[in-house]
């Protein structure tokens with residue numbers, strides 16, 4: 286059985302949906318590890334509830350980013366991790382990890398990429414920007430992770446209709462519902478080798 290590590294920095298609601306999908310046998314892989322960027326986050330509680338091991342990786346515990354990256358990679362190897370799903374992970378994934386898991390890391394973003402992505406575009410900032418744009422659709426995107434924020438190839442995306450009166454908070458709620466639907470579906474595609482990488486890669490300039 287392939288093993289998945291989920292990386293999270295917050296409440297962990299997307300992580301929980303992945304755990305539920307595994308429990309219901311919708312995903313033929315084991316969610317084997319949570320990497321948390323801080324102690325005391327909701328995601329750690331989710332890991333406890335679903336019997337998933339968790340490890341905290343805080344930059345301040347290491348004397349350099351190389352040391353941090355090496356320790357993180359060693360931990361992923363220790364758990365024999367095959368795939369990584371970022372679920373509300375705020376740090377950039379270091380190139381050493383991207384290189385060690387080619388086309389095997391996915392992220393969920395709470396908007397329709399390539400719009401409303403990039404550095405600083407996370408959490409409430411994204412929904413605020415969508416609201417400000419006046420667009421009447423938003424959505425969620427699952428993409429492969431490379432060394433830049435929110436730039437990897439899109440593997441799954443779904444829209445949600447917005448109303449004129451929706452506040453950024455309402456937009457966030459609508460989008461989260463879509464995230465919870467498509468993230469388990471995207472992870473299933475990845476672990477079951479259902480992604481046509483040649484097709485998506487042939488479109489890149």
Ligand code: GRF
Nearest residue numbers: 296297298299373393394395
């Ligand atoms: C989600 O909106 C996700 O798209 C973004 O961070 C948020 C994490 O929420 N990357 P949760 O911790 O999964 O509840």
